[in-house]
Amino acid sequence: MNKRIVVTGTDTGVGKTVFSAGLAGLLGANYWKPVQAGLEQETDSECVRRLGGLSSDRIVPELYRLRTPASPHYSAEIDGVRIDTETLRLPDSGERQLVIEGAGGLMVPLTARTLYIDIFERWQLPVVLCAKTELGTINHSLLSIEALRKRQIRILGIAFVGERNAETESAVCEIGRVRWLGRLPWLVPLTDDRLQAAFKDAFVSSDFLYL
Numbered sequence: 001m002n003k004r005i006v007v008t009g010t011d012t013g014v015g016k017t018v019f020s021a022g023l024a025g026l027l028g029a030n031y032w033k034p035v036q037a038g039l040e041q042e043t044d045s046e047c048v049r050r051l052g053g054l055s056s057d058r059i060v061p062e063l064y065r066l067r068t069p070a071s072p073h074y075s076a077e078i079d080g081v082r083i084d085t086e087t088l089r090l091p092d093s094g095e096r097q098l099v100i101e102g103a104g105g106l107m108v109p110l111t112a113r114t115l116y117i118d119i120f121e122r123w124q125l126p127v128v129l130c131a132k133t134e135l136g137t138i139n140h141s142l143l144s145i146e147a148l149r150k151r152q153i154r155i156l157g158i159a160f161v162g163e164r165n166a167e168t169e170s171a172v173c174e175i176g177r178v179r180w181l182g183r184l185p186w187l188v189p190l191t192d193d194r195l196q197a198a199f200k201d202a203f204v205s206s207d208f209l210y211l
């Protein structure tokens with residue numbers, strides 16, 4: 001089956017949501033953010049809907065909506081909620097592909113005992129790793145790749161976000177032995193039209209199909 005892709009990243013704030021919006025738009029996919037931590041600003045689901053031009057029925061509702069923008073395990077504690085990781089089951093998204101976004105980087109805790117990467121391992125889905133092109137990303141990317149390989153999680157490739165940085169991008173791909181999927185430029189202003197156009201220029205939909 002060729003239907004579900006996990007979008008993860010080297011850190012929080014690297015552009016997973018913006019990338020997911022572009023990807024869901026390109027593939028005509030649905031989007032799911034299982035655990036949303038932070039409700040005061042626009043949520044990731046709302047952002048993907050707006051920037052990706054998705055209708056509301058293409059957003060799968062979150063399983064946990066936590067008020068505080070913090071690590072999910074802590075945000076849940078503040079709300080007096082226990083994240084039951086057994087409930088994190090993959091939804092059926094019908095005929096469409098499904099883009100699933102985690103929270104922060106791979107080792108972000110959902111509870112004191114379960115990290116997001118444990119859930120990705122359980123799901124056995126391929127991941128796209130989002131990484132900024134700025135200084136520091138080689139280390140963050142190679143650590144993330146190593147953690148994914150250790151758990152035998154398939155890496156579809158790496159999607160860079162930011163201004164071109166050829167040496168950094170090639171170091172990550174060559175040393176990490178991962179596929180370069182493309183680079184989404186930093187867009188100012190960031191609008192739905194500009195994102196969708198830039199995404200089409202930067203990525204090829206067939207790279208996100210898998211056997």
Ligand SMILES: Nc1ncnc2c1ncn2[C@@H]1O[C@H](COP(=O)(O)OP(=O)(O)OP(=O)(O)O)[C@@H](O)[C@H]1O
Pocket residue numbers: 009011012013014015016017018019044102103104105161162184185186187188190
């Ligand atoms: N290609 C881009 N061009 C312009 N701004 C961007 C781009 N990618 C991300 N941003 C901005 O950077 C910030 C962080 O991006 P984003 O919310 O996508 O990160 P994230 O990895 O999803 O973070 P989180 O871990 O909170 O889910 C946002 O303000 C977003 O609008």
Ligand SMILES: C[C@H](N)[C@H](N)CCCCCC(=O)O
Pocket residue numbers: 012036037038068069070071072103104105107108
């Ligand atoms: C609140 C933020 N926007 C993300 N949803 C959660 C990021 C958790 C990061 C935890 C950490 O690595 O220290």
Ligand SMILES: [Mg+2]
Pocket residue numbers: 016017018044101
């Ligand atoms: Mg996000």
